[in-house]
Amino acid sequence: MQFFDRLTLDSPRRTGDGYLAASVLVARTGIQHYAGSEVGRPDLAQVRVYRPADQVFDDKAMASFAHRPVTLDHPATPVTADNWKRLAIGQTGDEVKQEGKFIRVPMALMDAAAIKAVENGKRELSMGYSCDLKWEAGITPEGEPYDAIQTNIHANHLAVVDRARGGSNLRIGDGSQGMHILMIDGHQVADVSDAAKAAIETLQAQLADARADMARLSADLATATIAIQARDGEIAGLNARLKDGEISPARLQSLADARARLIADARKIAGDAIVVEGRTDAEIRKAAVAARLGAAATEMADAAIDGAFLALLPLGDAAPDPLRQTIINQPLHAGDSAARERRALADANDFNSWRNKAA
Secondary structure, eight states, X not given: OEEEEEEEEEEEEEOTTSOEEEEEEEEEOEEEEEEGGGGTOTTOSEEEEEEOHHHHTOHHHHHTTTTOEEEESOOSSOXXXXXXXHHEEEEEOSOOEEETTEEEXXXXXXXXXXXXXXXXXXXXXXXXXXXXXXXXXXXXXXXXEESEEEEEEEEEEEEEESSOTTOTTSBBOOSSOOEEEEEETTEEEEEEEHHHHHHXXXXXXXXXXXXXXXXXXXXXXXXXXXXXXXXXXXXXXHHHHHHHTOOOHHHHHHHHHHHHHHXXXXXXXHOTTOOOTTOOHHHHHHHHHHHHHGGGGGGOOHHHHHHHHHHHSOTTTSOOOHHHHHHHHSOOOTXXXXXXXXXXXXXXXXXXXXXXXXX
């Protein structure tokens, strides 16, 4: 099967007799893409053809690149002795050598029209050769998939073309600008110049930075979202507590009325001088009782204070308390009013303590 690859020509120079001489790359290893119709498979849109290093750098294959005719574009048929005089514009030399993944050979263009075409920009090269094509899918050592493998490579001619299949590395170079294979995510995308390569690499770096920034922003957003959700939960809990403790106007009025009655009762027991501002209800009751009982009030429990407070209210103001009334109505000897009062208070306290516990 006939194949045409595309290659590079480095630093051409004019010889003393006007020929154009150069050292060129004429073949390379790796994957090359062909239309299915180019390789006898019109049913396929594209075929990935793999050329292993052991085939490209085989001694017989490399020897076939020496003394090959150079043509201007590819001829319709292979170059032979019958058409060489009509098709050839130059020839390759015999110093064939491996250079990385490429084969390099010297070449010379001897036709004036072809030399002018090269100097006007027609600089890429394409090797015409025959080979056996083995249809077997696989993966290269570099991890690239392929559909077929080339074996038994034999060079026929080297063509000067406008665009090389093997990439712009395979090019008649003028030394002013290098060319590079652009790889994106491990795949060859295009052959680009130094300037284009630098611009693309800058954009790729900026894209990588943008992706890193996006990842950081996403992490920050996730953290902020968690914090907001926690705060929302806290607010919901506080709102529930606020609702549970919500005070209606009626409830507020009831509390105000109860507070006013307590203050009025405390003043009936201890007089208007009792301090009520800033004190709780329990503190007001204790202050009122202490104003009447003195140090004895400091030893009383809260329930005893409540009972004493009720007992110290004038009879007409306190809620009816049968036990208190019975004690007060008991006959005592003259002069024992203080004892009667203390006994009534003590009994009332005991009764109220018992009543509170029972409740």
